[in-house]
Amino acid sequence: MSSDYTLNELMIIEAARHIRDGETVFVGTGMPMVAAMFAQKTHARNMCFVVETGPISPEALPVPTSVSDPKAMHRAAKLGTLREVLGCLLQRGMVDVGFLGGAEIDHYGNINSTVIGDYDRPKVRFPGSGGANDIASLAKRILVIAPHERRRFPERCAYVTSPGYLDGPEGRKKAGLKTPFPELTVVTDLAVLSVDKAEGKLKVTKLMPGVSLEKVQESTEFKVRGASSIVPVQPPTADELRILRQEVDPDREYLGKGD
Amino acid sequence: MNQGRKNQSKLMTAAEAVRRFVFDGAWVGMGGQSIGRSAMCLYHEMIRQRKKDLTLVGCNLSIPMDMMVGLGLVKRTECGTGNLERFGTTQCWRKAIEQGRLVNEDYSHLAMVTRFLGGEMGLPFMAIQSLLGSDILGKKSASSGKKYEIIDNPWKPGEKVVLLPSLNPDVSVIHAQKADETGNLIIEGFLAHEPEMIRASKAVIVSCEEVVSADEIRRYPERTTIPYIYVSAVVHQPWGAHPTSVYRSYSHDAEHMREYQKAARQGGAAFEDYMSKYVFSCANFDEYLEKVGGLRKYNRLRQEMAEML
Numbered sequence: 001m002s003s004d005y006t007l008n009e010l011m012i013i014e015a016a017r018h019i020r021d022g023e024t025v026f027v028g029t030g031m032p033m034v035a036a037m038f039a040q041k042t043h044a045r046n047m048c049f050v051v052e053t054g055p056i057s058p059e060a061l062p063v064p065t066s067v068s069d070p071k072a073m074h075r076a077a078k079l080g081t082l083r084e085v086l087g088c089l090l091q092r093g094m095v096d097v098g099f100l101g102g103a104e105i106d107h108y109g110n111i112n113s114t115v116i117g118d119y120d121r122p123k124v125r126f127p128g129s130g131g132a133n134d135i136a137s138l139a140k141r142i143l144v145i146a147p148h149e150r151r152r153f154p155e156r157c158a159y160v161t162s163p164g165y166l167d168g169p170e171g172r173k174k175a176g177l178k179t180p181f182p183e184l185t186v187v188t189d190l191a192v193l194s195v196d197k198a199e200g201k202l203k204v205t206k207l208m209p210g211v212s213l214e215k216v217q218e219s220t221e222f223k224v225r226g227a228s229s230i231v232p233v234q235p236p237t238a239d240e241l242r243i244l245r246q247e248v249d250p251d252r253e254y255l256g257k258g259d
Numbered sequence: 260m261n262q263g264r265k266n267q268s269k270l271m272t273a274a275e276a277v278r279r280f281v282f283d284g285a286w287v288g289m290g291g292q293s294i295g296r297s298a299m300c301l302y303h304e305m306i307r308q309r310k311k312d313l314t315l316v317g318c319n320l321s322i323p324m325d326m327m328v329g330l331g332l333v334k335r336t337e338c339g340t341g342n343l344e345r346f347g348t349t350q351c352w353r354k355a356i357e358q359g360r361l362v363n364e365d366y367s368h369l370a371m372v373t374r375f376l377g378g379e380m381g382l383p384f385m386a387i388q389s390l391l392g393s394d395i396l397g398k399k400s401a402s403s404g405k406k407y408e409i410i411d412n413p414w415k416p417g418e419k420v421v422l423l424p425s426l427n428p429d430v431s432v433i434h435a436q437k438a439d440e441t442g443n444l445i446i447e448g449f450l451a452h453e454p455e456m457i458r459a460s461k462a463v464i465v466s467c468e469e470v471v472s473a474d475e476i477r478r479y480p481e482r483t484t485i486p487y488i489y490v491s492a493v494v495h496q497p498w499g500a501h502p503t504s505v506y507r508s509y510s511h512d513a514e515h516m517r518e519y520q521k522a523a524r525q526g527g528a529a530f531e532d533y534m535s536k537y538v539f540s541c542a543n544f545d546e547y548l549e550k551v552g553g554l555r556k557y558n559r560l561r562q563e564m565a566e567m568l
Contacts (some may be wrong), residue, residue: 160393
């Protein structure tokens, strides 16, 4: 086990561990793509990578800057249309994991990538949903990766772009979503949080090495509670670090230049 | 709605295509996705001709939308996102919304495709099952009309279905790798929302890297992405998508993207200088290409694309 790694690197490796081999994974731009590429090069060689612009099962090259980057299309089985991936695969229920980044993630796992403040005259305008709402609404399992900063983890999102459990354990069911009780996991550089289905709220299930629950609470606006058992995140192996650093993101676009 | 349904030559300049098919107040469908395959040569011309009061629609609206918003030519956008991804949010768009100068109505990408799907099928609305419970339904602009309807599945009461109104843009703007003179198109690489949007549009203007013979199309008709019957104008413009990428032809120009983003982020004189230098002081797109490029750069962008295939 190497001790020479950043929590940012471990966040990506840990998120990748939540993808099982053979699964169909809908991947958003940015960090999710890096983690998914890492998974594809390690334990999930048979995963089917899906990108919202249309690529089905590409072998993405390091590192796509966008969902329309040709690196995300390399050696795909097919380059389809948006309807073929977001509609046919995702809406029909053929996607196992929806993998998203998030600007703001609240206690119920809802994600905001749209606005803070008034809709017509917001304080801050973010890019918007893209495929994120569709992915969170329709994937069988939701996986989120995000840096752990206090302002990113409010009690309630200013705007719900992508639904987690909305307002409680039956939130999705009441809204009429086709996947009413998905597993919802958030991997950060401090911890792993999963929705406790009895409450519809995120709880800490794993802590990064050297991180305490108190430290997680300092970086979170909502009240942080641990699940009934909390385990440490496994540190990366030397091999995992080598693959991540040399094969997935050699220019450290997402891994970051410094510590 | 007789915007070029005929089997005849539609080759023309960008200036003529824009003059004839883009009007003030038009609903314009934007092809491409963030840094991929945007018909920049046609948008530069729209800007030079000061087409205004536009409603821009699409999935991921990007640089050309941002330029037009920055110039005050756009009154409304309906889209899934304003985004250049790794290069950041579209800055003129972001500021215009924050300052109340632009109305943006949010949808998801599947929702926009669903609206185009209703449009291309000649139907008044189309069904979707994402969006439920979110603020995409819960919140809307004060000036927007009826955004959606939720119904019960008539065959399974209790199951909710969202209906969205169809969207038929007045004109869509597309960059294709290949077109013949009549407008049969071959689009390579990702397609995103384009097939549905093109077939829903009342007019379609296309710039292309290469004009091919009708024979080349008609010998392999199963490879045609869009038949001529949908296309109103064909403009031959190699490198017409710069700085966005064109699959199999050239990669995106990251350096120029950053230059634009810097100008857009700063706004004011910096943005005006960019627009003046690269759009208003150029009589046509070839002049712009001379300013931004040079043989070494263009060879590098071609090489970068070849290495990604």
